[in-house]
Amino acid sequence: MTALLFMHGWGFDASIWSGVVRHLYGFDCRLADRGYFGTPVMVESDGPCVVVGHSLGAMHWLAGLPEGCRGMVAVNGFDRFFEGDDFPGVPRRPLDRMIARLPQAPAQVLSDFRTRCGADAAAGVPEPASLLADLELLRDGDFRDAAGGLPVLSLQGANDPLLPEAMREAVFAKASVTRMTCENAGHLLPLEAPEWTAKAIADFARAAA
Numbered sequence: 696m697t698a699l700l701f702m703h704g705w706g707f708d709a710s711i712w713s714g715v716v717r718h719l720y721g722f723d724c725r726l727a728d729r730g731y732f733g734t735p736v737m738v739e740s741d742g743p744c745v746v747v748g749h750s751l752g753a754m755h756w757l758a759g760l761p762e763g764c765r766g767m768v769a770v771n772g773f774d775r776f777f778e779g780d781d782f783p784g785v786p787r788r789p790l791d792r793m794i795a796r797l798p799q800a801p802a803q804v805l806s807d808f809r810t811r812c813g814a815d816a817a818a819g820v821p822e823p824a825s826l827l828a829d830l831e832l833l834r835d836g837d838f839r840d841a842a843g844g845l846p847v848l849s850l851q852g853a854n855d856p857l858l859p860e861a862m863r864e865a866v867f868a869k870a871s872v873t874r875m876t877c878e879n880a881g882h883l884l885p886l887e888a889p890e891w892t893a894k895a896i897a898d899f900a901r902a903a904a
Contacts, residue, residue, distance in 0.1 A: 696722075696723050696742075696743075697723075697742075697743045697744060697745055697765060697900050697903060697904045698722075698723040698724075698725055698740050698741075698742065698743070698744040698745075699719065699722050699723065699724045699725065699744070699745055699746075699747055699896065699900060700725050700727065700738050700739075700740060700744050700745070700746045700747065700756075700761065701716075701724065701725065701726045701727060701738075701746075701747045701748075701749075701752075702727045702729075702746070702747070702748045702749070702752030702753075702755050702756060703727075703728070703729065703749050703750075703752050704748075704749040704750025704751045704752045704771070704772075705731075705750060705751045705808070705826070705829050705830065705833055706731065706805050706808050706809055706812075706814075706817070706826070707731070707749070707809075707814070708728050708729075708731060708732055708819070709726040709727065709728040709736065710818075711749060711883075711885045711886060712724075712726055712747075712749075712885055714885065714886065714889030714890075715885050715889045715892050715893045715896070716893075717889070717893075718889060718890050718893035718894070718897075719893050719896065719897055722897065722900065725738040725739075725740075726738065729755075729825055729829060730822060730825050731817075731819075731821060731822055731825055731826050731829075732817065732818070732819030732820060732821060732822065733819060733822070735825070739761060740761045740762065740763050740764070742763055743763045743765050743903075743904065744761055744763050744764055744765065745764070745765055745766050745767065745768065745896075745899065745900045745903055746760065746761065746764055746766075746767045746768075747767070747768045747770065747896055748767065748768075748769055748770065748772050749770045749771055749772065749884070749885055750770075750771050750772055750773075750857075750882065751772075751776075751829060751832070751833050752770075752772065753767065753769035753770075753772030753773060753774065754772075754773065754774065754775075754776070754832065754833070754836050754838050755832075757774055757838035757841040757842055758832075758836070758838060758841070760841070760845070764845075765846070765903035765904070766845060766846035766847065766848070766899065766903045767842075767845060767846070767847050767848070768847075768848045768850065768895070768896050768899055768900075769847055769848070769849050769850065769866070769867065770850045770884050770885060770892060771850070771851060771852060771855060771857075771858065771882050771883070771884050772849065772850075772866070773858065773862065773866040773867075774837075774838045774839045774841070774842045774866055774867055774869075774870075775836065775837045775838065775839055775866070776790075776833050776834070776836065777790065777834055777835070778862075782839075782862075782865060783859060783861035783862045783865055784859075784862050785857070785858070785859070785862070787834060790830065790833060790834040791834070793808070793830055794827065794830050794831060794834065797823060797826060797827050797830060798823055798827065801821045801823040801826060802817075802820075802821055804826075805817055805821050805826065811856060811857065812856065812857065812881070812882045812883055813856070813881055813882070813883060813887075814883060814886070839867075839868070839869050840869065842867050842869055842870040843869040843870060844869075844870065844871060845870045845871065846870070846871045846873075846903060847867045847870040847871065847872045847873070848872075848873050848875065848895060848896075848899045849863075849866060849867050849872055849873070849874045849875070850875050850876075850877065850884055850892060850895055851863045851874070851875070851876050851877070851884075852876070852877050852880035852881045852882060852883075852884055852887065852888075853876050853877065853878045853879070853880065854879070854880065854881045855880075855881050855882045856881055856882060857882045858882065863876075873899075875895055877891055877892075
């Protein structure tokens with residue numbers, strides 16, 4: 696069986712996938728956690744797998760694809776975040792401000808970010824070190840070459856408040872990419888459209904098996 700390995704995005708935890716996993720009947724779903732609110736959880740594959748990443752979670756997978764990876768589903772995801780080098784990403788300055796503020800006010804920085812995404816307040820106490828390290832990865836990371844040739848399903852929300860439309864159309868340009876857009880959703884597809892997201896993941900995983 697092809698395992699599904701999940702990674703959440705910045706400022707969230709593995710629980711963001713709860714609604715999606717409920718619709719993935721019969722799949723071996725393994726949920727990683729970056730430890731923003733507690734102990735990190737790593738997941739591995741012991742055979743064929745498809746990795747699923749929300750937002751920054753897609754970049755985490757590209758930084759070290761597991762053995763046996765058959766493809767990736769990027770949910771509101773990207774292989775690079777910041778703009779430049781003819782890439783229509785997000786300006787670096789807001790990220791620089793978040794990085795500067797986070798050590799002094801982690802809860803406020805996190806709250807502001809989640810509010811912008813349209814999410815509720817975080818349920819746990821934030822761990823600044825892991826949040827800061829991944830903010831720097833978000834600002835500086837560029838994994839466009841790592842995605843080259845990889846089968847990628849890019850799922851995006853038409854009303855995403857974080858990712859410009861031009862960026863959503865440009866991500867994974869070097870991969871073997873299929874693009875799908877959910878018209879009535881933003882940056883939180885796992886919460887806003889869990890059944891739609893799960894069906895897209897399931898169809899991709901079955902084709903990759």
